[in-house]
Amino acid sequence: MTFDMSLLVPAIGFGIIAGSTLSVAAVGFTLQFSVTGVFNLAYASVMAVSMFVALWFTQLGLNVWLTLPLAGLAASVLSVALNLGVIAPLVRRGIPMTGMVIATIAASLVIANLLLAVVRPGFSTYGTTQPTVYRFLGQIITSTQLQLLAISIGLMILVRLILVGTRLGKSMRAVASNEDLARSCGVNSPLVINLTWALSGFLGGVSAVIIGMSVSVFSTTTAQSFLVLILAAAILGGIGNPYGAMVGALTLGIAAELLAVVFAPQWKDVLALVVVIAVLLIRPQGIFAQFSEAT
Amino acid sequence: MLSQATEFYVGTLLILYLVTLVGALGLNLQFGTTGIWNFGFAVSIGAGGYASSILALGAPTESSPQEYLFGASLPFPFPWAAGFIAGAIVSLGMGAVSMRRLRGDYQAIVLLLISVIATRLVQNQKSLFNGNRGLGLIPQPLRTAVDSSLAYQRLYLLVVAAVAVVTLILVRRITESPMGRVLRAVRDNPDAADAFGKNPFRARQYAMAIGGGLGGLSGAMLSSYITGWSPESWVMLTTFVLFTGVILGGPGNAWGVVAGIVFVPIGFRELTRLLPEVGYPGLVEALSLAAIGLLLLIALWLRPSGVLPERSVKYIRGAGRSSFALRARASRFSRQQKQTTPHRIGAEIDG
Numbered sequence: 001m002t003f004d005m006s007l008l009v010p011a012i013g014f015g016i017i018a019g020s021t022l023s024v025a026a027v028g029f030t031l032q033f034s035v036t037g038v039f040n041l042a043y044a045s046v047m048a049v050s051m052f053v054a055l056w057f058t059q060l061g062l063n064v065w066l067t068l069p070l071a072g073l074a075a076s077v078l079s080v081a082l083n084l085g086v087i088a089p090l091v092r093r094g095i096p097m098t099g100m101v102i103a104t105i106a107a108s109l110v111i112a113n114l115l116l117a118v119v120r121p122g123f124s125t126y127g128t129t130q131p132t133v134y135r136f137l138g139q140i141i142t143s144t145q146l147q148l149l150a151i152s153i154g155l156m157i158l159v160r161l162i163l164v165g166t167r168l169g170k171s172m173r174a175v176a177s178n179e180d181l182a183r184s185c186g187v188n189s190p191l192v193i194n195l196t197w198a199l200s201g202f203l204g205g206v207s208a209v210i211i212g213m214s215v216s217v218f219s220t221t222t223a224q225s226f227l228v229l230i231l232a233a234a235i236l237g238g239i240g241n242p243y244g245a246m247v248g249a250l251t252l253g254i255a256a257e258l259l260a261v262v263f264a265p266q267w268k269d270v271l272a273l274v275v276v277i278a279v280l281l282i283r284p285q286g287i288f289a290q291f292s293e294a295t
Numbered sequence: 296m297l298s299q300a301t302e303f304y305v306g307t308l309l310i311l312y313l314v315t316l317v318g319a320l321g322l323n324l325q326f327g328t329t330g331i332w333n334f335g336f337a338v339s340i341g342a343g344g345y346a347s348s349i350l351a352l353g354a355p356t357e358s359s360p361q362e363y364l365f366g367a368s369l370p371f372p373f374p375w376a377a378g379f380i381a382g383a384i385v386s387l388g389m390g391a392v393s394m395r396r397l398r399g400d401y402q403a404i405v406l407l408l409i410s411v412i413a414t415r416l417v418q419n420q421k422s423l424f425n426g427n428r429g430l431g432l433i434p435q436p437l438r439t440a441v442d443s444s445l446a447y448q449r450l451y452l453l454v455v456a457a458v459a460v461v462t463l464i465l466v467r468r469i470t471e472s473p474m475g476r477v478l479r480a481v482r483d484n485p486d487a488a489d490a491f492g493k494n495p496f497r498a499r500q501y502a503m504a505i506g507g508g509l510g511g512l513s514g515a516m517l518s519s520y521i522t523g524w525s526p527e528s529w530v531m532l533t534t535f536v537l538f539t540g541v542i543l544g545g546p547g548n549a550w551g552v553v554a555g556i557v558f559v560p561i562g563f564r565e566l567t568r569l570l571p572e573v574g575y576p577g578l579v580e581a582l583s584l585a586a587i588g589l590l591l592l593i594a595l596w597l598r599p600s601g602v603l604p605e606r607s608v609k610y611i612r613g614a615g616r617s618s619f620a621l622r623a624r625a626s627r628f629s630r631q632q633k634q635t636t637p638h639r640i641g642a643e644i645d646g
């Protein structure tokens with residue numbers, strides 16, 4: 001297993017970039033699980049839809065950067081619709097939480113395949129202009145990557161501000177902690193849950209466009225292939241903990257890139273997942289969880 | 296009588312049904328009876344198919360176009376037996392990784408992750424099982440016993456039917472036995488079962504082993520029939536389609552599975568095949584997959600207990616519904632308890 005030492009630093013750099021791309025989605029995912037209790041495996045298909053909504057806007061002539069909030073909005077709306085139409089009714093029906101995972105998989109099948117039916121198989125691109133390239137410590141980085149990194153960090157700060165500074169954030173934390181108690185304290189739990197779906201959808205939608213720009217060429221299944229990594233990042237950080245999700249995503253990104261240097265690049269995904277499982281075996285609650293659920 | 300082509304078509308359909316049934320009964324043992332949401336079930340199917348194939352193909356040589364780990368030319372029924380064993384071992388392994396220290400949702404997701412790892416591993420490492428192309432030209436069992444294709448298909452159908460019947464009997468015997476009670480207890484209330492001295496982990500591993508073995512056997516039988524096996528044969532969707540069939544039919548109830556598999560995947564797949572190819576190629580397939588998702592949502596909504604609910608266990612008075620629905624009802628009230636939840640962000644920020 002020989003490798004080029006000089007590749008290590010760029011690997012970390014790539015890892016940070018990949019990780020930050022992942023982290024927005026991971027935070028959205030874990031936030032929603034935390035507040036609503038549903039492992040939403042349809043997250044990726046909603047992301048896929050917003051990728052193509054953004055594409056549609058760019059085809060109308062809009063600058064791709066401006067499509068970010070629009071895609072986020074579209075994903076928000078779709079997420080709330082998903083909750084109102086599918087998830088909430090089934091939960092009221094009494095489906096156990098683990099059963100809801102199957103429901104979200106089913107919903108994801110519907111959404112992803114309807115998208116495929118409309119968009120048709122094939123590859124698309126946002127067609128961004130040539131970015132300026134910088135060199136830094138042996139690392140090649142483009143201005144696009146830096147901008148995406150900045151946007152990701154900005155969104156993370158935004159989430160933190162919402163959670164800590166606003167009343168909505170407080171309500172979300174209350175519902176996440178104990179829904180019944182929150183309700184008896186006057187928190188409008190269904191509204192908070194819907195707003196959480198909207199927020200996590202927004203994060204997912206924006207991250208989808210970020211991913212689309214990072215990989216340059218994407219298809220309807222691109223988002224789905226990221227779902228596993230998003231899942232892994234969220235679980236690694238301690239599911240339900242948005243800050244854990246950020247760290248988890250970064251860790252995963254860096255670990256994957258480093259391992260790709262040591263082993264061969266095609267093993268990147270596999271090794272990332274193995275890392276997650278290894279961590280879970282040692283510390284089942286994830287990196288940041290405070291309460292141990294292991295039995 | 297039916298024309299030869301029609302008979303061949305119906306025969307193929309029946310074989311596919313019976314082969315799927317064996318696998319579904321295995322999944323039902325894990326999920327319906329023991330409550331394990333094994334999202335990695337397809338890996339056992341895949342392992343069984345590969346094991347059976349390489350033991351029928353013969354040892355790989357320098358000149359063979361396919362690469363695989365090792366092989367032998369064993370006669371029937373050894374490849375199928377190997378398929379069962381491979382499926383059992385794989386499921387046991389997955390169970391050991393995911394079930395010792397994790398609970399509920401976590402288990403399911405980890406099993407899903409393992410399934411993805413397995414798929415990527417096989418795809419990337421060609422030397423294992425010929426990568427994405429998979430194995431082909433697999434010798435069919437007992438092919439030399441008869442001459443014509445039609446006669447062979449009838450023979451195959453007979454053999455597979457016998458296996459399915461034996462499987463059904465076996466599964467019923469397990470679920471009706473004291474072990475079945477332990478499995479259901481572990482499903483419904485693992486802590487109580489533990490308190491009564493029944494080790495939940497061992498019980499689950501028992502279900503994983505036998506259920507996984509049946510999955511492997513199903514893979515072996517399918518790979519032998521279509522004389523090929525590749526990662527496409529055991530994708531995540533396979534697990535999910537099986538889940539749909541089991542949930543539709545009634546989890547926990549073997550006869551329910553018998554009924555459920557008729558609809559999904561068999562009935563559904565054939566129905567969509569009969570549809571004309573409208574629009575562009577792939578449109579019908581995409582729409583039919585969307586329809587499967589919709590079907591499952593409707594099934595979950597209408598009958599959480601499935602078409603044929605589990606027969607009520609006598610010592611729960613007034614139950615009369617499958618424990619799936621029982622837990623569903625109970626969970627409506629105990630949703631707040633959320634046994635499987637890890638900590639919440641509230642605690643982490645304030646505490």
